[in-house]
Amino acid sequence: MKILDRYSSMSRLSLDKILRLRIVGIITKEVHGRDILERLIKSQTMDIQSFEWQMQLRFYWENEDCIIRQTITKFIYNYVFINLKFFF
Numbered sequence: 001m002k003i004l005d006r007y008s009s010m011s012r013l014s015l016d017k018i019l020r021l022r023i024v025g026i027i028t029k030e031v032h033g034r035d036i037l038e039r040l041i042k043s044q045t046m047d048i049q050s051f052e053w054q055m056q057l058r059f060y061w062e063n064e065d066c067i068i069r070q071t072i073t074k075f076i077y078n079y080v081f082i083n084l085k086f087f088f
Contacts (some may be wrong), residue, residue, distance in 0.1 A: 004030055 002023070007027045011020065035057060045052040060067045066077040 004034075 004027065007023060007030065011023045011027065015023065019076050040052060047053070056070060058069045060069065066079050068075040
């Protein structure tokens with residue numbers, strides 16, 4: 001990936017500590033995202049009900065609601081049912 005090569009080149013420059021930490025954080029996030037996508041493609045995950053997809057969901061408490069996030073989508077969890085309100 002060209003973007004990872006660029007980030008990798010940047011990380012070898014003479015950078016202050018904070019900027020280096022940011023670059024390393026971006027690299028880590030990009031590599032993780034790439035690996036997840038490769039795994040989903042390799043396992044031919046095509047259904048949002050599949051475990052491979054659902055294990056990527058992240059759950060958060062906001063006020064009294066349990067929020068499920070995946071990439072740029074946001075769901076309100078209603079225990080048995082998911083309220084299909086998308087927030088972008």
